[in-house]
Amino acid sequence: MDSEPPSSPQVVEDGGEEDEEELSGGEEADLRSSSGRGSLLTRRGITLRVLLKDGLVEPGDGVLAIHYLGKNFVGDLLTDGKIRWVETGQIFNSPSAWATHCKRLVNPAKKSGCGWASVRYRGQKLVQYKTTWLHKYQPSADMSLVSEEDDDEDEEEGKTAVHADEKNKNSKPGLHDIMVSRRSDRERIPVRYCTLGTRDAARDSHTLVELSAFSAINRFQPFNVAVSSNVLLLMDFHCHLTTSEVVGYLGGRWDTNTQLLTILRAFPCRTRLADKDSASAVEEEICQNLFMRGLSLVGWYHSHPRGPALPSLQDIDSQMDHQLRLQGSNNGFQPCLGIICGPYYHGNQGVASTITPFWVVPPPEQRSNDYGIPVAVEVTYVQDNFLTSDVLNEMMLLVDFYRAAPDLVQFSQYWCPDTTMMDKIKGSLSCHAPKDQAYSQILEHVYSQLNNLP
Numbered sequence: 001m002d003s004e005p006p007s008s009p010q011v012v013e014d015g016g017e018e019d020e021e022e023l024s025g026g027e028e029a030d031l032r033s034s035s036g037r038g039s040l041l042t043r044r045g046i047t048l049r050v051l052l053k054d055g056l057v058e059p060g061d062g063v064l065a066i067h068y069l070g071k072n073f074v075g076d077l078l079t080d081g082k083i084r085w086v087e088t089g090q091i092f093n094s095p096s097a098w099a100t101h102c103k104r105l106v107n108p109a110k111k112s113g114c115g116w117a118s119v120r121y122r123g124q125k126l127v128q129y130k131t132t133w134l135h136k137y138q139p140s141a142d143m144s145l146v147s148e149e150d151d152d153e154d155e156e157e158g159k160t161a162v163h164a165d166e167k168n169k170n171s172k173p174g175l176h177d178i179m180v181s182r183r184s185d186r187e188r189i190p191v192r193y194c195t196l197g198t199r200d201a202a203r204d205s206h207t208l209v210e211l212s213a214f215s216a217i218n219r220f221q222p223f224n225v226a227v228s229s230n231v232l233l234l235m236d237f238h239c240h241l242t243t244s245e246v247v248g249y250l251g252g253r254w255d256t257n258t259q260l261l262t263i264l265r266a267f268p269c270r271t272r273l274a275d276k277d278s279a280s281a282v283e284e285e286i287c288q289n290l291f292m293r294g295l296s297l298v299g300w301y302h303s304h305p306r307g308p309a310l311p312s313l314q315d316i317d318s319q320m321d322h323q324l325r326l327q328g329s330n331n332g333f334q335p336c337l338g339i340i341c342g343p344y345y346h347g348n349q350g351v352a353s354t355i356t357p358f359w360v361v362p363p364p365e366q367r368s369n370d371y372g373i374p375v376a377v378e379v380t381y382v383q384d385n386f387l388t389s390d391v392l393n394e395m396m397l398l399v400d401f402y403r404a405a406p407d408l409v410q411f412s413q414y415w416c417p418d419t420t421m422m423d424k425i426k427g428s429l430s431c432h433a434p435k436d437q438a439y440s441q442i443l444e445h446v447y448s449q450l451n452n453l454p
Helices: 025-034 048-053 095-106 126-137 144-170 229-240 276-292 313-327 389-401 421-432 439-451
Strands: 060-068 071-077 083-085 119-121 224-228 247-255 260-268 296-303 337-342 354-361 373-376 380-382 414-416
Touching (some): 048 126, 071 095, 083 095, 095 119, 119 126, 224 229, 229 260, 229 296, 229 337, 229 354, 229 389, 247 276, 260 296, 296 313, 313 354, 389 439
Parallel strands (some): 224 380, 296 337
Antiparallel strands (some): 060 071, 060 119, 071 083, 247 260, 247 296, 337 354, 354 373
């Protein structure tokens, strides 16, 4: 769910080194009247207000978007040429101001936003509208004035893609393999697996796919799964805290005699997407925690904050990779479970998150170029006796981690007309309550910390 814009939206003016200059109406009129008669507009002189006045773009809700390192940001174009970020209601004076702000959320080292090359209007880069304006009103203008940002951005994202490919080929599985590029879950319509056919490079890797049943593919579920209620509680809590996608590991044990996979502990990844240094440290800490508790890595979870808790094509490939890697070199079977949590999808029943355990069956050998088949996994949920200090401590660490995050959910706002975000998270977590009813008093301390967040 999108958080409601604040009554007095924050106006963000700092767009980094490449922020466009904002011109007054008179200055734009002067530039407009002189254009085409030898007085050329500079690159920075062409603003969204200019494009709006000349009819190249129109104001509208959700018409602007940024895709950066797998993350999606959506904005409204206002009548005065400013941009309102849908996620928070913040107002930005220019494309670069918005792009810089969003990119720093994903990559804190990012210095500037390359706004006109990064922001898309109805799917097309704004720099192309700038080029169209120059062709129309200043046909003699040097097109390099508008292309340099585009080249920089394409080069940057190209290097990132190459680096990611090389990492997947040469590195052992790790946090970066899980935290691959993703986009917003809104308005993604799931498709049936049978409609996919052979792999197609042109197909959107973020397409959601409905789960099949093992019986539908003439298979039996090859293992049993038991999940601790504390695992679900911590995972659901983590997924509720932010409007961005989150990721975590699952620790447990695999019994080859009974073919039972028991999931005993969730390990949230307290790091931002693309923060490589931090991700490596978090991964190492989780590996140590698994070892100290005598647990094995048995799966992973991630959230689809506002979309259906169904795997994307990218999730299917990631899950297949993890299954093969956990199997090891001795070809012994060990399952790896994937779980998707959808906390804020309005298709959910009531306030409870949708939690979807899934596994991937490889395609038939004669159709090796097909996608893996995502199947629903039947799980037994085991109610813990009490809320452990480990889980409570992890919850407080998550609160501290997201304390100053711009994508933190505002729990005083409303999920629906008669339910606040705080009511929603409490209601959802109550579905994973331990037997000891004292847990509710213990969690009130956590909830009070959420209420006190800025």
